[in-house]
Amino acid sequence: MRCVKCGQNxxxxxxxxxxxxxxxxxxxxxxxMCFSKLFYGVPDLDYLFPEDDLVLLLEEEEGMFDDAED
Structure with missing residues (x-):
């Protein structure tokens, strides 16, 4: 974080x-006190991108160009 008054991180x-x-x-x-806590308190956003959905998206992207004409 950065101080808005003095600019110090x-x-x-x-x-x-x-x-x-x-x-x-x-x-x-x-x-x-802060050792290994860089992301302490940051909410876990994994629920926004479940692994199963990511696999499906990747499979769709890979198949997207399969029917392209040469």
């Missing part, structure tokens, strides 16, 4: 500063 969990150059390092420091 900060962690949405601990509100601490996050490096612009390597923001992911903040979530990769063992022992820190």
């Amino acid at each position: 900060f962690c949405y969990l601990c509100k601490g500063p996050v490096s612009r150059r390597d923001p992911y390092s903040h979530y990769s420091m063992p022992g820190q």
Whole structure:
């Protein structure tokens, strides 16, 4: 996240500063409150794209060009 007043990137969990150059390092420091929580609190959106539907879409796309004339 970025502060709208000063432009500093900060962690949405601990509100601490996050490096612009390597923001992911903040979530990769063992022992820190935010360790391995980059997507903590982000809702799981897998229900929008169930795997079965994805397979069907891929099969339809693959078959889409089968009847094309040479």
